Amino acid sequence: MIGNITLGQYIPGESVLHRLDPRSKIIWTALLMVAVFIINTWQEYVMMGAFVAILLVISGIPIKQSLKGIKPLMLILAITAILNIFFVQGTPLVKIGPVVISYEGLLSAIMLFFRLVMLVIVASLMTLTTTPMAMTDGIERMMKPLERVGVPAHEIAMMMSIALRFIPTLMEETGRIMKAQASRGADFDTGNILKRIKSFIPVLVPLFVSAFKRADELAEAMEARCYCGSKGRTRLKQIRFTRLDLVASLAGILFLLILFGTRFLMISH
Known part of the structure; x- marks a missing residue:
């Protein structure tokens, strides 16, 4: 699933x-x-x-x-x-x-x-x-008028596109963690609802650790490329x-x- x-x-x-x-x-x-x-x-x-x-x-x-x-x-x-x-x-x-x-x-x-x-x-x-980049540009252009009242259109659009982009990545990571836990004897398919929810706790901890690690790596990559928001930003494809x-x-x-x-x-x- x-x-x-x-x-x-x-x-x-x-x-x-x-x-x-x-x-x-x-x-x-x-x-x-x-x-x-x-x-x-x-x-x-x-x-x-x-x-x-x-x-x-x-x-x-x-x-x-x-x-x-x-x-x-x-x-x-x-x-x-x-x-x-x-x-x-x-x-x-x-x-x-x-x-x-x-x-x-x-x-x-x-x-x-x-x-x-x-x-x-x-x-x-x-x-x-x-593409995630086109999605970011589209959301930003649509929110552009809101910048007049102090709304950071580019930053909001970037966060939304990154969130969409990492949904399948996090799902794949969850699948790998569940397979690793199942190989160690974890059972996610039997028992009542409460038991199944408890069985997912060992999955959530490494998933959060992985998510924070990916976020830190992404922040470092953006900083290394001198990313500073929409200020002075140009686009290859308009x-x-x-x-x-x-x-x-x-x-x-x-x-x-x-x-x-x-x-x-x-x-x-």
Whole structure:
């Protein structure tokens, strides 16, 4: 499960999504995630699912790679689905003693699953098609107006990009530590929840030590290269909006109009 984290990973490519300005991808990722939370009918789910599938095909990212991020969330998904199935009131489908499975509860659990899948794919596509440096530049340029009120835009953008970049690194480190502990007789898979939580304590201590060591090494490397924040900083590659970003934005706006326009048409009728 540790190796299934896709957030923060980048896969090189020359697809349309790879060539978009990082600011476009950040903005549209946020808009699509909001849209995924707003949709509530089967028609909207089908349309959003088809749009996300088209984005996945355009990106050139393997479907298996994009769906890997769902596996670590399966426990949360299972618990939430069970709560929806057994505790949402509605038309009874199955009754086992005091436990009643309703049609509405089952429908809610299925919709929750598809909602989570689309959220993971949309969030993963942004990091899988955007380099950490481009992400930093995009966030910094978007926060640039806040510098007038004293907000350190560059430093915040750098911290966010470093955090994203080190998520897969720390996950790999966690996997190595768990394998080393398992070879010494540690058991992470048996026992109740409290016992499993306690079994992870020997993993957390070396993981924190490793994280602080990596942070110290990164700070020394940045200092050795005379890094001093955004003051006097230049860039080899300048990000800029292109015609491709305009076309992609128009396509996204058209999709959202169609997606939610059908809802208003149904309400009006």
